[in-house]
Amino acid sequence: MDTVKSNKNIAIYMGGKTSNKSILRYHKSWDWLIPVIDKIKSDDMYSKYIDYSSSMIDDGGVYINTRFIHVTYNNVVDFIDWCNKQ
Numbered sequence: 001m002d003t004v005k006s007n008k009n010i011a012i013y014m015g016g017k018t019s020n021k022s023i024l025r026y027h028k029s030w031d032w033l034i035p036v037i038d039k040i041k042s043d044d045m046y047s048k049y050i051d052y053s054s055s056m057i058d059d060g061g062v063y064i065n066t067r068f069i070h071v072t073y074n075n076v077v078d079f080i081d082w083c084n085k086q
Contacts (some may be wrong), residue, residue: 003027006077009083010036013080027073036076044084052082 005023009018014036018024026032033035040062054060062079065071 001074001077006073006080009080010076010082013083014039026076027070032058033069033073033076037064037072039080040076043083045086046079048086049079053078073082 004024007026011022011024025061026036032048035078046061049062049075052060062075063072
């Protein structure tokens with residue numbers, strides 16, 4: 001996974017602009033990532049994503065894994081990538 005590209009995609013989703021000089025820390029900081037999750041869960045597309053991502057193993061969606069931020073980060077990136085393809 002290209003963290004720089006994924007962080008830029010998250011910044012765009014959040015309505016921000018990106019530049020090569022800015023340091024985006026969505027992959028390392030809960031303070032950066034939690035507002036993204038809040039926005040995702042209020043997004044009209046989220047219910048469609050839950051249906052798309054559900055399986056026999058889980059109910060789908062974006063989960064917060066408090067032990068491993070990278071797991072939650074990857075869920076966020078998957079949602080944003082899916083949204084961009086819709």
